[in-house]
Amino acid sequence: MESLTFLMQGFGTALDPMNLAFAAIGVLLGTAVGVLPGIGPALTVALLLPITFKLDPGGSLIMFAGIYYGGMYGGSTTAILLNTPGESASVVTALEGNQMARRGRGGPALATAAIGSFVATLIATMGLAFFAPLLVKVAIQFGPWDYFGLMLIAFVTVSATFGSSPLRGLTSLAIGLWLGLIGIDQLTGQARLAFGVPNLLDGVEVTTLAVGLFAIGEALHVASRHLFNDEKPIAIKGSIWMSRQDWKRSWKPWLRGTAIGFPIGALPAGGAEIPTFLSYTTERKLAEKPEEFGQGAIEGVAGPEAANNASAAGTLVPLLTLGLPTSATAAVMLAGFQQYNLQPGPLLFVQHPALVWGLVASLFIANVMLLVLNLPLVGLWVRLLKIPLPWLYAGILVFACMGTIAANPSVVELMMLVAFGVLGFIMRRYDYPIAPVVVGLILGPMADSALRRSLQMSLGDPMVLLQHPGSAIMIAIAAVALLAPFVFKGLARFRHDED
Amino acid sequence: MTFFRSRLAAAWLIAAGAASFAPAAMAQDLELTIMAPAGAGGGWDSAARALQEVMMATGNARSVQVVNVPGAGGTVGLAQFVQSAEGSPNQLLVGGITMVGAIITNKAPYDLTAVTPLARLTGDPLVVVVPASSPYQTMADLMEGIKGDVERTIWAGGSAGGADHMLSALITQAAGADPAKVNYVAYSGGGEALAAMLGGQVTAGISGYGEWQGQIESGDLRALAISYPEPIEGIEAQPLKAQGIDIELVNWRGIFAGPNISDEDKAKLEQAIAQTVQSPEWQELLKARGWSDYYAPSEEFAAFIASESERVKSILTSIGLAE
Numbered sequence: 001m002e003s004l005t006f007l008m009q010g011f012g013t014a015l016d017p018m019n020l021a022f023a024a025i026g027v028l029l030g031t032a033v034g035v036l037p038g039i040g041p042a043l044t045v046a047l048l049l050p051i052t053f054k055l056d057p058g059g060s061l062i063m064f065a066g067i068y069y070g071g072m073y074g075g076s077t078t079a080i081l082l083n084t085p086g087e088s089a090s091v092v093t094a095l096e097g098n099q100m101a102r103r104g105r106g107g108p109a110l111a112t113a114a115i116g117s118f119v120a121t122l123i124a125t126m127g128l129a130f131f132a133p134l135l136v137k138v139a140i141q142f143g144p145w146d147y148f149g150l151m152l153i154a155f156v157t158v159s160a161t162f163g164s165s166p167l168r169g170l171t172s173l174a175i176g177l178w179l180g181l182i183g184i185d186q187l188t189g190q191a192r193l194a195f196g197v198p199n200l201l202d203g204v205e206v207t208t209l210a211v212g213l214f215a216i217g218e219a220l221h222v223a224s225r226h227l228f229n230d231e232k233p234i235a236i237k238g239s240i241w242m243s244r245q246d247w248k249r250s251w252k253p254w255l256r257g258t259a260i261g262f263p264i265g266a267l268p269a270g271g272a273e274i275p276t277f278l279s280y281t282t283e284r285k286l287a288e289k290p291e292e293f294g295q296g297a298i299e300g301v302a303g304p305e306a307a308n309n310a311s312a313a314g315t316l317v318p319l320l321t322l323g324l325p326t327s328a329t330a331a332v333m334l335a336g337f338q339q340y341n342l343q344p345g346p347l348l349f350v351q352h353p354a355l356v357w358g359l360v361a362s363l364f365i366a367n368v369m370l371l372v373l374n375l376p377l378v379g380l381w382v383r384l385l386k387i388p389l390p391w392l393y394a395g396i397l398v399f400a401c402m403g404t405i406a407a408n409p410s411v412v413e414l415m416m417l418v419a420f421g422v423l424g425f426i427m428r429r430y431d432y433p434i435a436p437v438v439v440g441l442i443l444g445p446m447a448d449s450a451l452r453r454s455l456q457m458s459l460g461d462p463m464v465l466l467q468h469p470g471s472a473i474m475i476a477i478a479a480v481a482l483l484a485p486f487v488f489k490g491l492a493r494f495r496h497d498e499d
Numbered sequence: 500m501t502f503f504r505s506r507l508a509a510a511w512l513i514a515a516g517a518a519s520f521a522p523a524a525m526a527q528d529l530e531l532t533i534m535a536p537a538g539a540g541g542g543w544d545s546a547a548r549a550l551q552e553v554m555m556a557t558g559n560a561r562s563v564q565v566v567n568v569p570g571a572g573g574t575v576g577l578a579q580f581v582q583s584a585e586g587s588p589n590q591l592l593v594g595g596i597t598m599v600g601a602i603i604t605n606k607a608p609y610d611l612t613a614v615t616p617l618a619r620l621t622g623d624p625l626v627v628v629v630p631a632s633s634p635y636q637t638m639a640d641l642m643e644g645i646k647g648d649v650e651r652t653i654w655a656g657g658s659a660g661g662a663d664h665m666l667s668a669l670i671t672q673a674a675g676a677d678p679a680k681v682n683y684v685a686y687s688g689g690g691e692a693l694a695a696m697l698g699g700q701v702t703a704g705i706s707g708y709g710e711w712q713g714q715i716e717s718g719d720l721r722a723l724a725i726s727y728p729e730p731i732e733g734i735e736a737q738p739l740k741a742q743g744i745d746i747e748l749v750n751w752r753g754i755f756a757g758p759n760i761s762d763e764d765k766a767k768l769e770q771a772i773a774q775t776v777q778s779p780e781w782q783e784l785l786k787a788r789g790w791s792d793y794y795a796p797s798e799e800f801a802a803f804i805a806s807e808s809e810r811v812k813s814i815l816t817s818i819g820l821a822e
Contacts, residue, residue, distance in 0.1 A: 140694070140697065140698070141698060142694075142698070143695075143698055143700050144695070144700070184571065184605075185659075186658060186659065186685055186686075186687060187659055187684070187685045188659050188685075188820075189604050189658065189659035189660035189685075189820055191605070198571055198574065198575045198578065199575060201571035201574075201575070201605065202571055202575075343687070343691055345694070346694065347691075347693060347694055351693075351713075409566075409568070410568075453684050453695075456653070456682060456684050457653055457684065457700055457701070459650060459651070459682075
């Protein structure tokens with residue numbers, strides 16, 4: 001019950017007018033970028049990082065979380081009305097949602113998405129408030145060996161879940177790990193891979209990398225493909241309110257979607273895509289009228305939308321308690337914590353309880369704001385799609401460069417930004433996932449330090465990693481997760497040869 | 500908690516400053532830029548912003564801007580400052596003992612003799628702690644342990660080559676062991692090192708007193724000594740010197756002007772700083788932040804830097820981080 005007391009104090013913090021304003025800005029921005037295809041919450045938070053570094057840490061983290069939640073709401077709007085998912089997590093929503101809109105039931109589709117998101121976020125945020133302190137109690141006992149095991153799992157799962165193949169994911173991760181080596185080594189104070197450039201001594205800034213890869217890379221990518229948006233959103237006809245029948249068909253999928261989304265989001269292998277697919281298949285199997293699937297079944301919107309919002313809350317559990325990002329947005333948010341010298345992890349709850357619980361409480365508030373924003377105002381958001389893409393991306397380019405220069409006024413930094421932008425473009429062009437690069441840059445040095453601290457404490461004996469049960473189990477899981485797909489593939493090929 | 504309240508504190512200070520308006524007529528026309536050679540949120544940044552707040556509130560400067568040039572223990576900012584602030588009457592730089600160390604370990608192109616010392620401002624004590632479960636009750640116990648097995652005495656503290664690391668080497672040396680063999684596990688700061696202390700994975704830890712104050716007061720960590728030369732009000736742990744160990748190490752911060760500024764400009768800046776640190780607003784702020792007043796005027800500060808540079812260099816050489 002201790003956490004309930006903390007949560008109540010958190011509401012005190014979150015209801016501070018400044019923090020309310022930050023939450024409002026966050027959900028507005030988040031919904032807007034969720035609606036716009038191609039611009040996601042990860043890119044938006046990355047863009048805002050260099051600009052917010054002088055703001056109050058509590059307020060800007062509240063804003064980032066609002067953007068994250070808002071992006072999950074907004075993504076459904078375009079998926080339903082335009083058949084263009086604003087977010088990868090909304091791909092499944094488009095399947096049934098757009099069919100509903102074509103049949104004149106766009107209103108109820110949007111409503112079930114918004115209310116389902118609200119219900120899922122509410123339950124999942126309560127789950128966050130409940131589970132995070134429990135996990136913290138375990139994590140506070142973690143030694144460097146345990147962290148090393150945890151990092152290994154994160155490396156494997158992040159490179160496996162993002163992108164089209166594990167090998168592509170691992171390649172992206174390797175780029176990130178290499179970038180992470182640059183700079184003064186924390187344990188010995190010696191410079192590595194800096195080549196005498198003083199600006200490199202502190203390593204590559206995560207914000208510069210994230211802004212370059214996400215913002216500049218995306219802008220170049222859009223420009224290269226002449227992506228002009230001439231699809232017209234489907235106008236909402238009839239009532240936007242759900243009928244009694246719609247409610248009856250929606251509430252169970254909302255709850256099931258939440259039950260699927262939250263735990264998967266919280267796992268180090270998380271992400272929002274897998275739970276939405278799982279929820280969709282579950283709903284199709286359980287539906288009373290499975291023949292309606294593909295023709296606009298409301299269950300197919302309600303379940304996945306709940307799942308993707310629940311998973312967003314789920315990813316905050318490992319982020320806050322272990323400092324482990326499991327989605328692209330979480331990776332960029334971790335950089336947001338680090339720019340205030342805050343290290344997410346078990347001690348965050350001990351040292352900055354007001355910050356953490358204020359953040360959690362503001363998530364509840366953001367959730368209510370989002371319901372209000374999305375249900376009655378959905379028509380306004382759709383108009384955002386009329387902004388010509390060249391204007392939008394030109395704005396993003398200017399914003400990205402100005403932000404980087406403001407945070408770190410140096411020519412070297414700007415050159416790195418451009419180089420990372422080109423890298424991001426090439427990676428998109430050849431279908432390499434972006435997120436593992438950022439994860440590698442953040443977690444690489446942490447894994448490096450964790451391993452070497454373990455060895456320092458054991459006076460150089462590598463068995464220390466296997467002698468502690470926690471790290472031994474985690475290293476085993478990582479090894480299995482890395483090798484299993486290759487082994488299965490090999491076995492399949494073997495059997496194939498037998499036939 | 501401090502994050503949400505700091506704004507209020509700032510507003511209060513500014514209000515307090517406005518009430519006791521304009522004590523120094525002469526320096527009022529100063530329009531200053533203070534460079535914090537570190538990112539936002541760190542020690543130098545907060546020192547620069549504290550100075551900004553109080554100088555403007557007390558009317559010792561008309562406007563003060565803070566710019567952050569982070570990098571390599573402050574040496575990136577120092578190099579930029581040396582080049583841009585030559586002879587400038589309105590550019591200031593914040594620096595401290597970490598910069599002295601970084602200049603040596605990074606073989607930086609400029610050292611602190613290139614800039615003009617104006618005043619030493621604050622000095623924070625470092626604290627030596629052991630986990631509550633440790634068998635060591637006193638500093639003497641710890642020294643005995645170091646003498647017994649220097650490699651199995653595992654230290655945790657801030658970045659390699661920083662003040663925490665230096666103090667661990669000095670203590671090891673005083674215990675009669677080889678400082679080059681210190682098993683020092685570096686963390687990005689006291690916050691991160693705390694996890695290793697609470698988990699009982701290390702023997703002893705060193706950090707700024709303020710960073711571990713909460714855990715020391717709650718009894719999770721046992722403070723054995725502070726590195727300040729004299730006892731400090733409100734801190735139970737006694738100085739190393741009072742315990743018969745002849746070591747003092749203070750995490751000091753000071754303020755500098757550019758190279759080759761005119762005597763007239765220097766006097767004007769010195770006076771503005773002196774009036775600022777003597778104001779009740781500055782004393783109030785030191786108390787709020789948990790900083791110790793360590794003010795020294797420019798001549799004394801210049802001599803201090805020269806001796807401190809020599810000392811830091813010899814400590815870093817003993818650890819093996821400098822030749």
